[in-house]
Amino acid sequence: MELKSEDFGLFIIGAGPGDPELLTLKAYNVLKRAEVILYDNLSNAELLDIAPERCKMVYVGKKPYENCTPQERINELIVKYAKSHKVVVRLKGGDPFIFGRGFEELLYAETHGITSKYIPGISSMQGSGFIDVPLTHRGISESVWIITGTKKDGSLSKDLACAMQTSATVVIYMGMKKLAEISTAYKMAGLGDTPAAIIQHATLPQQRQGKCEVKDLQEMALREGLAFPAIIIIGDVVKAREIMSGQQYYQKMKPVRFSA
Numbered sequence: 001m002e003l004k005s006e007d008f009g010l011f012i013i014g015a016g017p018g019d020p021e022l023l024t025l026k027a028y029n030v031l032k033r034a035e036v037i038l039y040d041n042l043s044n045a046e047l048l049d050i051a052p053e054r055c056k057m058v059y060v061g062k063k064p065y066e067n068c069t070p071q072e073r074i075n076e077l078i079v080k081y082a083k084s085h086k087v088v089v090r091l092k093g094g095d096p097f098i099f100g101r102g103f104e105e106l107l108y109a110e111t112h113g114i115t116s117k118y119i120p121g122i123s124s125m126q127g128s129g130f131i132d133v134p135l136t137h138r139g140i141s142e143s144v145w146i147i148t149g150t151k152k153d154g155s156l157s158k159d160l161a162c163a164m165q166t167s168a169t170v171v172i173y174m175g176m177k178k179l180a181e182i183s184t185a186y187k188m189a190g191l192g193d194t195p196a197a198i199i200q201h202a203t204l205p206q207q208r209q210g211k212c213e214v215k216d217l218q219e220m221a222l223r224e225g226l227a228f229p230a231i232i233i234i235g236d237v238v239k240a241r242e243i244m245s246g247q248q249y250y251q252k253m254k255p256v257r258f259s260a
Contacts, residue, residue, distance in 0.1 A: 007033070009082070009086075009116060010090065010106070010115065011116075012106050012116065012118045012119065013089055013090065013119045014100075014122070015027075015042070015092060015093050016044075017124040017202045018202060018203040022122050030087070031047065031051050035054075035085040037055060038088070038091065039057065040093060041062070042229060056081075058077060058081070074105065079108070079109060082114045095120050098123050099148055106118060125171045128197070131197060131199055132241050140236050143166070144168060145159065145170045145171065147173070148172070148174055149177070149178045150174040150178065156175070160185060167235075169235040169237050170233070170234040171231060176226075179221055182214070182217060182232070182234075183217045183218060186214045192215030194213065194235065196212055196213065196217055196232065197211045198220070198224075198230050199230060199233070200229065201229065201230075209226075211238055
């Protein structure tokens with residue numbers, strides 16, 4: 001197959017939540033041609049096996065609260081390799097445009113004259129389905145708020161206060177160090193009994209999870225041994241299966257009859 005100009009450059013690729021089989025076909029095809037892969041600690045190392053043997057692998061992991069590769073250094077490496085190689089992959093866990101700084105890296109590369117492309121990945125929040133928690137469900141939740149638990153200055157996003165006033169599902173990324181603060185915010189608003197869940201290493205064999213009321217998030221996490229990387233989900237969808245089975249929901253639904 002003849003390659004075109006758009007088949008070369010920098011590719012910002014979402015590695016998905018963990019299970020390598022959840023990688024998109026488009027991402028797979030680019031990885032097969034990769035000459036350099038800059039990967040982080042949240043992308044499954046098995047995905048590196050897709051690349052040719054001659055591909056150069058560069059680890060640029062950033063583990064919260066630990067030593068990490070500074071973003072400035074990652075940007076420098078992206079430009080360095082994209083200037084000297086035809087197919088450079090920046091492989092990031094989940095989706096790189098959802099709290100992944102992928103767009104920041106794409107813009108930086110473009111300011112240096114590098115052609116850049118984005119390939120989405122399944123976000124880690126969608127791992128909620130692996131613990132029977134839909135992010136939305138008719139009659140329970142009509143929307144989703146996606147919030148960062150740790151802003152650039154280290155604080156919890158103030159958007160949480162707005163989200164708490166709705167019936168929306170609240171998904172919090174990077175919030176494991178803020179469990180006490182999150183619980184307190186809900187309790188102060190009289191919402192301490194709202195269902196909540198934490199899922200760690202979603203879609204992987206070592207996946208762990210726990211459910212509780214939001215006021216008990218910190219205690220539950222300690223009891224279940226839950227830590228980063230994890231997603232926090234708050235809202236009635238956490239009990240969706242229990243709610244739907246407990247109601248006369250399906251009995252109330254009349255069967256649809258079709259005429260021949």
